[in-house]
Amino acid sequence: MRRVVSVFLSTWPTDRVRRKAGRPPDGAPLPLVTALPDHGRRVIAAVCVEARRLGILPGMTVTRARSLAPDIDVVDADPDGDLEGLRRLALWAGKRYSPVVAPDPPDGLWLDITGCAHLFDGEVPLLKDIMRRVAGSGMACQAAVADTAGCAHAVARFVPSGRPGIVERGNVRRAMSILPISALRIEPGVADELRRMGFERIEQLIAAPRAPLAKRFGRQLYKRLDQAMGQIPEPIDPIFSVDMPRVRRGLLEPIGTAEAIAQVIGDLSADIAAAMTKSSIGARRLDLHFERVDGHRPAVRVGMAKPTRDVRHMAKLLSQKIDTVDPGLGIEAMSLVASLIQPMGAAQIGTTLDSDRRGPDLPSIVDTLANRFGTRALYRAVPRESAMPEREVGLTSAMSASAAIAWADDLPRPARTIEPPEPVDVMAALPDSPPAMFVWRGRRYRITQADGPERLLGEWWREGGNEADTPLTVRDYFQVETERGGRYWLFRLGDGENPATGSMRWFIHGAFA
Numbered sequence: 001m002r003r004v005v006s007v008f009l010s011t012w013p014t015d016r017v018r019r020k021a022g023r024p025p026d027g028a029p030l031p032l033v034t035a036l037p038d039h040g041r042r043v044i045a046a047v048c049v050e051a052r053r054l055g056i057l058p059g060m061t062v063t064r065a066r067s068l069a070p071d072i073d074v075v076d077a078d079p080d081g082d083l084e085g086l087r088r089l090a091l092w093a094g095k096r097y098s099p100v101v102a103p104d105p106p107d108g109l110w111l112d113i114t115g116c117a118h119l120f121d122g123e124v125p126l127l128k129d130i131m132r133r134v135a136g137s138g139m140a141c142q143a144a145v146a147d148t149a150g151c152a153h154a155v156a157r158f159v160p161s162g163r164p165g166i167v168e169r170g171n172v173r174r175a176m177s178i179l180p181i182s183a184l185r186i187e188p189g190v191a192d193e194l195r196r197m198g199f200e201r202i203e204q205l206i207a208a209p210r211a212p213l214a215k216r217f218g219r220q221l222y223k224r225l226d227q228a229m230g231q232i233p234e235p236i237d238p239i240f241s242v243d244m245p246r247v248r249r250g251l252l253e254p255i256g257t258a259e260a261i262a263q264v265i266g267d268l269s270a271d272i273a274a275a276m277t278k279s280s281i282g283a284r285r286l287d288l289h290f291e292r293v294d295g296h297r298p299a300v301r302v303g304m305a306k307p308t309r310d311v312r313h314m315a316k317l318l319s320q321k322i323d324t325v326d327p328g329l330g331i332e333a334m335s336l337v338a339s340l341i342q343p344m345g346a347a348q349i350g351t352t353l354d355s356d357r358r359g360p361d362l363p364s365i366v367d368t369l370a371n372r373f374g375t376r377a378l379y380r381a382v383p384r385e386s387a388m389p390e391r392e393v394g395l396t397s398a399m400s401a402s403a404a405i406a407w408a409d410d411l412p413r414p415a416r417t418i419e420p421p422e423p424v425d426v427m428a429a430l431p432d433s434p435p436a437m438f439v440w441r442g443r444r445y446r447i448t449q450a451d452g453p454e455r456l457l458g459e460w461w462r463e464g465g466n467e468a469d470t471p472l473t474v475r476d477y478f479q480v481e482t483e484r485g486g487r488y489w490l491f492r493l494g495d496g497e498n499p500a501t502g503s504m505r506w507f508i509h510g511a512f513a
Helices: 013-021 049-053 064-069 079-096 123-136 149-158 172-177 190-198 203-208 210-217 219-228 258-279 311-319 360-372
Strands: 004-008 032-038 043-045 073-076 100-104 107-110 142-146 246-254 281-294 297-306 333-341 382-383 393-396 416-428 435-440 444-458 475-482 487-493 505-511
Touching: 004 123, 013 032, 013 043, 013 079, 032 049, 043 064, 049 297, 079 100, 079 107, 100 475, 107 149, 107 281, 107 382, 123 142, 142 149, 142 311, 149 172, 149 475, 172 219, 190 210, 203 219, 210 219, 246 258, 258 281, 258 311, 258 333, 281 311, 297 360, 311 333, 311 360, 311 475, 360 435, 435 487, 435 505, 444 487
Parallel strands: 032 073
Antiparallel strands: 004 107, 004 142, 032 043, 100 107, 246 333, 281 297, 281 333, 382 393, 416 435, 416 505, 435 444, 444 475, 475 487, 487 505
């Protein structure tokens, strides 16, 4: 099911002016408004939050505004600059969140996140990330997601909770019914006239006969209502940067089978590979857009670990996404965009002298797994410089450069550790004798062999020692083998003699394979 995000930038013109001018001076910023000339006078076009609190509203004259706030800062409005700023913001969002992003003038963005939310662990984390990053840039932001663009637009603007607005799947009618008439994106004059007729909420408009109101106010009123309810399509025309390689193929007849779509994907991959070869670049991310006959424009996105223009590899990754696309009544055109590119030199084509020793194509394997399970689910372990086992291993992307340090092989470590270490009851003689028996998770383990202790004195240069709340500075580790053949890694806090070095409690930190 389609899911659309609407991002509402309530004070976009004034926020853009402040961001362009740099950080405001220390203290509360002066009220800021933008103004346009109107028949020999200047009229307020946009206001900041501080100005609105003083009673200054768009449409008010500058003279009237100065009577309310004499120190108000007035700058010339720049509608073209505001639109260009929205375009740049949409291009940024398209690189990070979704292949289908478009500006929603004068103060918002559209994002079709169908099939994208799982990359951010769900819709709520995705919306929180958008709001956090936009707010961190000094702009007021509210976002909402719903099944339709109209519903998301209305919730983002008329349910100002300060938190992401989530309309659950299938609840568009319920969410829209309680909102005011003006949430339908109709002309202000039409909304005022409807209110004078007694229509306050959208649920009243839904229950009223259509013919008389459509005759009086035109077809636009019910077009907006039907779009918000999902009864007629409202496609989002995505924005593309001019420097993005892009190819498109219109089809003589609509297609809908997987075989036909795969054939077009192969043709598009060859086209875009040729275009990238001329520019000596490779694609790190590809967006495939489908233009359906009913107006909907679904899209899929695939990423690559390294820049590539291999036609077969790109077509394979894109073809694996065919099952996620609903062709509807048919697809009449398809476009392929390289939304993330990197310089790439010439590559040898064909068999090389050392082809037999080349080994597996790791980037292709990584691309296949990452596009199936998500890039966040694919990583590799690298060694880190640390004296404590829990800090000796770090996680990095699958194709990142190798670490400057190597794994230490003089002291064995378990393949998998328990984080955090779990307490166990141990029978052992102090101070340096290995444990003879331990109880873990209610089960008794009798030890037949043990090696140790390996003493770790912690990282005294870190604040708080080993732990943030308890300065555990000494650990004695033992490798033990039980009578059933299991091999475990136990440690005792403290040196076994001085209580100041630790509590003398025992923990299990891992198990050897």
